[in-house]
Amino acid sequence: MNAITEMTDLGLxxxxxxxxxxxxxxxxxxxxxxxxxRCLMVSLWTDDGQIDWGVHKGSAKPxxxxxxxxDPSLERSFHSVSTxxxxxxxxxxIGEVSVIIVSIVLENGSKIDRLVGGRYLDRYRKEDGQWTxxxxxxxxxxxxxxxxxxxxxxxxxxxxLKGRRDxxxxxxxxxxx
Amino acid sequence: MDISQRIRRAADYxxxxxxxxxxxxxVDRCDLxxxxxxxxxxxxxxxxxFDGNAHEFCDFDIPFIKENLSMGAHRFSTATIxxxxxxxxxxxxxxxxxxxxxxxxxTLLNFPDNIRYLDVWExxxxxxxxxSRGLVVDWNAFWPYSQRxxxxxxxxxxxxxxxxxxxxxLRAAR
Numbered sequence: 111m112n113a114i115t116e117m118t119d120l121g122l123x124x125x126x127x128x129x130x131x132x133x134x135x136x137x138x139x140x141x142x143x144x145x146x147x148r149c150l151m152v153s154l155w156t157d158d159g160q161i162d163w164g165v166h167k168g169s170a171k172p173x174x175x176x177x178x179x180x181d182p183s184l185e186r187s188f189h190s191v192s193t194x195x196x197x198x199x200x201x202x203x204i205g206e207v208s209v210i211i212v213s214i215v216l217e218n219g220s221k222i223d224r225l226v227g228g229r230y231l232d233r234y235r236k237e238d239g240q241w242t243x244x245x246x247x248x249x250x251x252x253x254x255x256x257x258x259x260x261x262x263x264x265x266x267x268x269x270x271l272k273g274r275r276d277x278x279x280x281x282x283x284x285x286x287x
Numbered sequence: 288m289d290i291s292q293r294i295r296r297a298a299d300y301x302x303x304x305x306x307x308x309x310x311x312x313x314v315d316r317c318d319l320x321x322x323x324x325x326x327x328x329x330x331x332x333x334x335x336x337f338d339g340n341a342h343e344f345c346d347f348d349i350p351f352i353k354e355n356l357s358m359g360a361h362r363f364s365t366a367t368i369x370x371x372x373x374x375x376x377x378x379x380x381x382x383x384x385x386x387x388x389x390x391x392x393x394t395l396l397n398f399p400d401n402i403r404y405l406d407v408w409e410x411x412x413x414x415x416x417x418x419s420r421g422l423v424v425d426w427n428a429f430w431p432y433s434q435r436x437x438x439x440x441x442x443x444x445x446x447x448x449x450x451x452x453x454x455x456x457l458r459a460a461r
Binding site for chain 1: 290293294297300333334335336362364365366367368369377379381383401402403405406407421422423424425426427428429430
């Protein structure tokens with residue numbers, strides 16, 4: 111880590127810009143996962159990106175395909191990231207980011223609320239002006255599994271827009287495709 | 288962008304995140320004035336249970352929360368912010384909330400929920416505020432209420448839905 115007093119004004123600005131861009135990269139990863147947006151997901155990785163995500167170990171490419179392919183047993187997902195911590199060194203960076211993943215999973219004909227808490231341990235690279243993920247390790251810290259008790263359609267809840275894991279999600283009206 | 292524009296863009300990004308935080312503070316403290324501060328006067332919301340002028344929504348929402356929830360605590364994260372110009376941005380943010388509400392027979396339920404906010408932000412007179420905010424529900428649950436008030440729990444400072452909350456003393460003491 112460089113002491114702030116040793117850095118030039120431009121160097122400081124570049125650090126702040128890099129950390130903001132890495133925060134955006136992580137938010138877009140959540141968007142790509144939760145909307146199953148393959149174009150967005152592909153754009154977030156270096157061409158030689160590596161992953162360790164449970165059953166997926168090695169090249170990120172099979173993970174990218176699997177995570178953005180419809181899965182009838184996964185009805186909803188919500189990857190909330192926070193506690194973003196980054197160290198930037200020129201065009202490379204490392205990061206640790208907390209994630210709480212909430213999903214509704216179909217298991218043996220029942221709906222389960224699955225909450226998973228963990229962290230991403232990452233290496234990032236800036237390529238052609240864009241920060242991308244070169245390596246991501248998902249560290250599992252805890253999980254909870256409860257019978258689903260969601261009410262998304264009855265009473266007052268009928269009135270809300272609902273999230274979807276595809277491009278019919280209302281967010282595409284804001285961001286475009 | 289030149290250096291000056293890049294500094295301003297970085298500060299604009301922070302300013303939008305801070306307003307997103309103020310919205311959450313305002314809802315949890317039932318602070319009507321602070322809630323209105325996050326919206327332009329001609330702002331609009333599309334919240335399903337309320338579609339219309341944002342300041343009228345604020346007037347509706349604060350009493351709605353007080354009447355229907357015995358407790359509410361929100362936490363936003365995962366903000367995607369895309370600038371369309373120096374004075375306009377679109378944004379999505381995730382919200383993980385926890386609330387408690389009485390059922391018709393008076394039993395309290397714990398009611399966690401996940402939603403997303405879909406926003407248009409505009410900078411006018413130097414201040415970023417929402418021109419519009421939409422709401423998308425992703426998940427909720429209804430769990431037995433298990434909050435305890437005894438022992439060590441009774442010793443903690445408690446949040447309040449008023450300016451009695453300790454956060455106001457912190458800001459007042461600056």
